[in-house]
């Protein structure tokens with residue numbers, strides 16, 4: 246039976262990448278060692294890390310005045326590192342609330358700063374992206390933080406806020422590398438690796454260099470972006486195996502045509518699944534405003550929790566795994582990251598049609 250893993254994260258990785266890692270597991274390129282066993286300061290690992298960074302820079306067309314940092318601590322650590330580094334003596338930061346991850350970023354920032362919530366979609370159960378015309382921006386804000394893709398609610402921006410001189414900060418944990426991004430429009434982009442990049446344990450930060458070096462001197466060394474920027478992410482031992490795996494994913498993306506091609510594939514996959522939901526005569530329901538539906542994370546519900554339980558059980562038996570929605574919202578959620586093949590989405594919608602027919 247072919248298995249398709251729809252987990253929101255840690256998530257599916259390209260099979261080719263896993264096979265390559267398997268082949269290189271005991272002896273990386275004739276070094277006689279596994280990547281896990283290498284010194285992070287040795288020439289072998291330095292070449293792996295440099296290649297990974299160069300490939301990411303090429304894929305995302307990252308301008309030279311941006312640093313790429315390979316950190317740890319997940320997106321959660323960035324929820325505090327961002328205010329601690331980017332407030333730069335200012336009194337307030339702007340945040341957009343579009344769902345669970347925005348809320349977590351906001352509550353952490355409130356420990357360090359006044360937070361101005363410029364827009365909030367909780368009036369409609371976090372099911373839409375608030376119209377930019379309604380945002381109450383503060384031109385003196387230290388930065389504006391938003392979550393381009395809400396992994397739990399399935400709400401995704403298909404536009405980029407224009408905040409003028411206020412640096413734009415984005416939590417791209419669940420949609421980085423899924424579509425082209427104009428990096429120059431952002432002050433900082435961050436992402437936990439375990440959705441669309443590689444294994445858990447690695448956190449990617451792309452930060453404009455003028456935003457580095459303004460932290461309070463009492464800030465712990467490890468939390469200062471400058472520490473990591475000045476030491477090419479090797480101040481301490483970085484997550485070496487995660488960087489290696491991310492590098493293999495970047496090469497896979499390049500071999501497959503890059504991010505523009507990925508975007509076309511992701512649109513096609515999302516269209517198939519939303520099409521199945523919308524043509525089910527209400528048997529399946531997606532609560533998200535149509536224009537703001539995520540290509541990466543597709544939440545949907547059935548008319549009763551009993552039916553949902555049956556759906557999940559039967560899907561599991563068919564090799565369609567991890568379709569349960571987040572514990573905070575229930576229902577179902579199918580995550581369609583880059584590594585999910587279109588065949589997986591076809592298998593899912595075939596099953597959905599059968600299930601709907603059997604339970605109409």
Ligand SMILES: *Cc1c(COP(=O)(O)O)cnc(C)c1O
Pocket residue numbers: 254318319320321322346392394395396416417418419437438440
């Ligand atoms: C998964 C996720 C997080 C949390 O990531 P951790 O690596 O577990 O800290 C934060 N933001 C978004 C948008 C996510 O999808």
